[in-house]
Amino acid sequence: MSDDTRRLHQLFKIGSARAGTALAGFGEPLDTLLPENGSAIEARLWLAIGALDLWQRSGYRAAQVPDRADTQAAPPDSLPPCPSRAEGMLALLLRGVHAAGLLFEWLQLLHRHGARLPARFLPNMLDAATRQPRLRPLVAPVLDERGHWLARLRPEWAWAAIAPDPTQRALSWDTGSIEERVATLHAWREDDPAAALRMLTAAWATEPPEHRAALLPALAVRLGPDDEDFIESALDDRRKEVRAAAQRLLAELPGSRLSQRMRARVQPLLQVEQRLLRPARLQLALPGEIDAPMRRDGIGANPWPGAGEKAGWVIDMLAAVDPQVWEQAFERPPRKLLALAESSEFAAVLIRGWTLASMRHGAAQRSPWLAALAHWWFGAKPALREAVPGSLFDVLGSVARHDEDGTLSALVDDFPDTWHSDAGLVRLLQTLADHGAGSWPQDLSRRVLQRVETALPVLATPGHAWAFRQLLSSLALALDSSTAAAVSAGWHPAIQPDHPLRDAFDTFFSTVRFRHEMHSSFQEPA
Amino acid sequence: MILDANQILALAPDAASAKAGSQLAMPRNWSNLGRSESALWGECQGSGKQPYRTQIDLGEPAFKCSCPSRKFPCKHGLGLYLLLDAEPALFNSGDAPAWVNDWLQSRQQRQEKKAAKPEPSPEAAATAAAQAREREEKREDKVDAGVRELQTWLHDLAREGLASVRSRGQGFWDAIAARMVDAQAAPLARRLRRAGGMLYQSNLPHAEQLVAHELASLYLLGEAWRRLGDLPPPLQADVRALLGWTVSQEDVLRETPLKDHWRVLSQTVSEDERLRVRASWLRGATSGRWALVLQYAAGTQGFEQGLVPGTVFDGALYFYPGAFPLRALVGQQAEVGPLADGPGPASTVDMLLDDYAHALAAQPFLERFPALLADLVPDAGDQRILRDAQGRGIELHSSFRHAIYLLAVSGGHPLTVFGEWDGRALLPLSVWHEGRLLNIDSDFIS
Numbered sequence: 001m002s003d004d005t006r007r008l009h010q011l012f013k014i015g016s017a018r019a020g021t022a023l024a025g026f027g028e029p030l031d032t033l034l035p036e037n038g039s040a041i042e043a044r045l046w047l048a049i050g051a052l053d054l055w056q057r058s059g060y061r062a063a064q065v066p067d068r069a070d071t072q073a074a075p076p077d078s079l080p081p082c083p084s085r086a087e088g089m090l091a092l093l094l095r096g097v098h099a100a101g102l103l104f105e106w107l108q109l110l111h112r113h114g115a116r117l118p119a120r121f122l123p124n125m126l127d128a129a130t131r132q133p134r135l136r137p138l139v140a141p142v143l144d145e146r147g148h149w150l151a152r153l154r155p156e157w158a159w160a161a162i163a164p165d166p167t168q169r170a171l172s173w174d175t176g177s178i179e180e181r182v183a184t185l186h187a188w189r190e191d192d193p194a195a196a197l198r199m200l201t202a203a204w205a206t207e208p209p210e211h212r213a214a215l216l217p218a219l220a221v222r223l224g225p226d227d228e229d230f231i232e233s234a235l236d237d238r239r240k241e242v243r244a245a246a247q248r249l250l251a252e253l254p255g256s257r258l259s260q261r262m263r264a265r266v267q268p269l270l271q272v273e274q275r276l277l278r279p280a281r282l283q284l285a286l287p288g289e290i291d292a293p294m295r296r297d298g299i300g301a302n303p304w305p306g307a308g309e310k311a312g313w314v315i316d317m318l319a320a321v322d323p324q325v326w327e328q329a330f331e332r333p334p335r336k337l338l339a340l341a342e343s344s345e346f347a348a349v350l351i352r353g354w355t356l357a358s359m360r361h362g363a364a365q366r367s368p369w370l371a372a373l374a375h376w377w378f379g380a381k382p383a384l385r386e387a388v389p390g391s392l393f394d395v396l397g398s399v400a401r402h403d404e405d406g407t408l409s410a411l412v413d414d415f416p417d418t419w420h421s422d423a424g425l426v427r428l429l430q431t432l433a434d435h436g437a438g439s440w441p442q443d444l445s446r447r448v449l450q451r452v453e454t455a456l457p458v459l460a461t462p463g464h465a466w467a468f469r470q471l472l473s474s475l476a477l478a479l480d481s482s483t484a485a486a487v488s489a490g491w492h493p494a495i496q497p498d499h500p501l502r503d504a505f506d507t508f509f510s511t512v513r514f515r516h517e518m519h520s521s522f523q524e525p526a
Numbered sequence: 527m528i529l530d531a532n533q534i535l536a537l538a539p540d541a542a543s544a545k546a547g548s549q550l551a552m553p554r555n556w557s558n559l560g561r562s563e564s565a566l567w568g569e570c571q572g573s574g575k576q577p578y579r580t581q582i583d584l585g586e587p588a589f590k591c592s593c594p595s596r597k598f599p600c601k602h603g604l605g606l607y608l609l610l611d612a613e614p615a616l617f618n619s620g621d622a623p624a625w626v627n628d629w630l631q632s633r634q635q636r637q638e639k640k641a642a643k644p645e646p647s648p649e650a651a652a653t654a655a656a657q658a659r660e661r662e663e664k665r666e667d668k669v670d671a672g673v674r675e676l677q678t679w680l681h682d683l684a685r686e687g688l689a690s691v692r693s694r695g696q697g698f699w700d701a702i703a704a705r706m707v708d709a710q711a712a713p714l715a716r717r718l719r720r721a722g723g724m725l726y727q728s729n730l731p732h733a734e735q736l737v738a739h740e741l742a743s744l745y746l747l748g749e750a751w752r753r754l755g756d757l758p759p760p761l762q763a764d765v766r767a768l769l770g771w772t773v774s775q776e777d778v779l780r781e782t783p784l785k786d787h788w789r790v791l792s793q794t795v796s797e798d799e800r801l802r803v804r805a806s807w808l809r810g811a812t813s814g815r816w817a818l819v820l821q822y823a824a825g826t827q828g829f830e831q832g833l834v835p836g837t838v839f840d841g842a843l844y845f846y847p848g849a850f851p852l853r854a855l856v857g858q859q860a861e862v863g864p865l866a867d868g869p870g871p872a873s874t875v876d877m878l879l880d881d882y883a884h885a886l887a888a889q890p891f892l893e894r895f896p897a898l899l900a901d902l903v904p905d906a907g908d909q910r911i912l913r914d915a916q917g918r919g920i921e922l923h924s925s926f927r928h929a930i931y932l933l934a935v936s937g938g939h940p941l942t943v944f945g946e947w948d949g950r951a952l953l954p955l956s957v958w959h960e961g962r963l964l965n966i967d968s969d970f971i972s
Binding site: 009012013014015016040041042043046047049050056057058059060061064065067072073081088091094095097120121123124145149150154497507509513514517 | 917
């Protein structure tokens with residue numbers, strides 16, 4: 001802004017009444033343009049501001065901006081572009097026209113197709129994955145060079161910038177906030193678990209207790225036998241949260257010394273009693289005392305509502321032992337063992353302990369225990385069903401989301417004919433579907449669709465409408481879309497305009513069809 | 527031209543209609559689907575006994591539906607069009623039923639009637655002209671009084687100083703704006719309210735200067751009005767338009783049309799009180815002429831004429847009179863197709879600055895000036911700047927919210943950007959990217 005302009009704007013700001021008569025002229029060429037022939041200073045001020053504004057706008061000259069060394073252009077992308085029809089589908093998803101969960105599947109399809117994200121939506125996808133960290137593993141591989149380049153421009157997108165070099169990582173480990181350090185440790189464990197463990201071990205003694213409690217759980221990433229000695233030493237930490245984290249990690253580590261100690265404690269308490277001509281019985285003898293080594297391993301650390309103190313110790317012990325141990329010890333498959341447990345005096349204690357153990361060990365090893373527990377659960381009495389935490393089905397749903405070994409198919413076949421009137425089973429199927437978004441195979445999808453089809457006449461009468469509404473919206477995202485589109489086409493006559501679930505079915509049909517289109521949009525040549 | 531799903535949804539009057547339309551785009555909702563060269567029709571079973579009859583004239587596109595909804599286009603129209611996009615095989619091509627033909631014919635008749643309006647008898651014309659003159663004189667007196675009042679108000683403001691009226695709040699500005707409404711000078715009222723608003727907008731840089739410029743421009747407009755007779759006739763037309771006189775569409779359609787191959791380079795929709803205003807910038811491929819088409823829609827009504835950014839059509843444009851004519855009406859459209867051969871010849875920054883200076887010399891009250899600039903690189907460091915090939919900085923307008931999207935499509939490489947230049951900053955409206963036009967208002971989602 002020139003001096004003349006500044007003077008004029010200053011004059012307008014304070015007002016001519018206060019500025020006095022000192023400001024008779026505006027300077028050349030304005031004074032020639034606007035002679036002071038009797039007109040008031042206010043009128044001349046407005047004309048002068050207007051004239052200067054026009055003069056500046058018509059005579060604008062763009063100024064040189066110094067070249068910045070750090071603003072290098074992005075290198076060319078290496079992946080092919082996203083097919084244009086699929087790009088249009090992403091635009092519809094980002095406008096929120098369809099269920100938000102479909103974004104996951106779209107990203108999976110893009111990744112499978114081997115293409116990159118369209119540049120115009122990179123800011124949206126980086127923002128979405130910044131808000132929802134579980135999108136990040138899907139977004140990162142399709143960012144390509146342009147995406148990594150863009151991610152460097154905003155601090156909150158740092159997670160998507162190109163993989164940090166080791167010096168950068170060491171720097172953020174040494175000087176970062178505790179949240180950054182936890183994130184660094186996680187990333188380091190993913191790349192090189194041994195190096196990450198060395199780094200943590202070296203810093204351990206000087207870390208304040210709350211940092212130790214925040215950092216230790218990161219060892220769950222690629223946990224292995226090499227970590228055991230260090231974690232075992234953390235069982236003697238002064239801080240309770242650190243001890244609890246160490247107990248959890250060692251209980252999850254197959255064959256750990258803690259797990260063996262637990263087995264040694266609990267195995268003598270359990271016995272199968274086999275008498276002539278009478279059914280076998282599983283007997284549990286409660287432990288007598290608790291001692292310091294037991295407490296060190298985490299026994300008695302957890303409150304178990306509904307179980308007595310000593311029964312609670314048994315749950316803690318069972319939860320830390322791989323349940324396959326019992327198949328060998330009692331020479332029975334999981335199904336038989338669960339039947340034995342059910343008739344035992346301590347049924348709830350045994351079921352709960354085994355469920356917790358299965359969730360810890362079954363996920364990694366695909367043990368038959370998760371499926372066996374689910375089958376057992378259908379037929380169990382309501383009181384015993386409560387011994388199984390709902391998160392069991394979360395674990396099962398996510399471990400078996402592709403149903404490679406037919407676990408879920410067998411489970412669905414095992415559903416009783418009246419499954420639709422059992423709210424627990426409807427919810428169970430919904431939980432499995434939630435974890436199977438975009439991944440259920442055709443065979444499983446067909447079985448589930450048949451199940452829903454047999455329930456259609458019942459659904460037309462008021463009753464379980466609410467649970468089914470939820471189930472439909474989860475199924476719409478999990479079922480194989482072409483199978484679902486084909487099979488559900490036959491349902492239309494049953495869904496009349498006055499059907500109580502008409503709107504839920506309409507959403508189901510439109511979601512399934514959109515997914516079907518989404519799949520085919522990736523099959524077109526780019 | 528058949529639109530794609532995103533373009534169809536862009537026609538929706540609101541988000542709820544877009545969603546409802548997508549859900550209706552299912553074969554099970556429809557019967558008697560059909561299409562011809564120019565039209566699309568189907569019957570949609572709603573909650574009533576009779577199905578709704580929905581039809582689309584694909585040319586513009588124009589919609590009609592027998593449902594009672596007052597939204598336009600309604601969800602049935604959107605659903606029908608989306609269904610065509612998703613499953614074209616469902617539409618049998620064949621003869622349109624009577625209810626479709628009747629509508630298409632009545633549309634055609636209306637257009638023909640518009641083209642050939644019967645001349646009134648000489649006596650009636652003379653009476654009408656005398657009445658119009660009388661109304662006109664009354665209005666001129668009112669506006670004249672309003673302009674004088676505004677100038678007096680501005681003198682007072684200059685005497686007191688902007689700093690001392692700041693504390694009086696928006697009401698101070700609304701009061702003078704209301705006086706301008708009474709004086710039938712609605713555009714002055716709108717600009718005064720907006721100027722006051724700028725003063726109290728917390729994150730606007732240099733707000734006081736912007737207010738001073740805007741008020742000075744209003745003052746100059748008042749001066750121009752008072753000396754209207756001395757101005758060349760085209761500039762008189764501009765001054766009158768800026769004070770609120772409207773030129774009837776019939777009068778504009780009597781101007782000589784400009785036939786060309788028109789590229790639709792950008793489109794924005796904004797709210798102006800209860801109206802939605804859709805502004806589309808066009809450029810003639812042969813003439814190089816710029817045109818701004820403004821369309822208005824009330825409430826949830828849709829816009830009458832289809833103009834889709836990133837397309838090109840053969841047609842005749844009628845320009846509103848003025849010293850630097852930009853605003854225009856589209857006479858007829860034919861051969862609509864996607865814009866494939868680029869946005870047309872782009873300028874350098876120097877060419878733009880020269881063109882703008884000439885335009886201001888002819889019409890000093892220009893509010894929007896089109897700028898198609900090649901080889902601009904969004905600066906990754908200072909994200910409010912675009913750099914030209916010589917390393918000079920072009921500032922982005924303070925209302926521009928999509929700087930990060932420009933960076934995403936450029937990746938630090940040169941871009942061709944279309945936008946509006948106001949003499950100090952550029953408001954980008956579209957960008958050419960990988961062989962297609964991205965209209966910032968609709969192709970970026972934020």
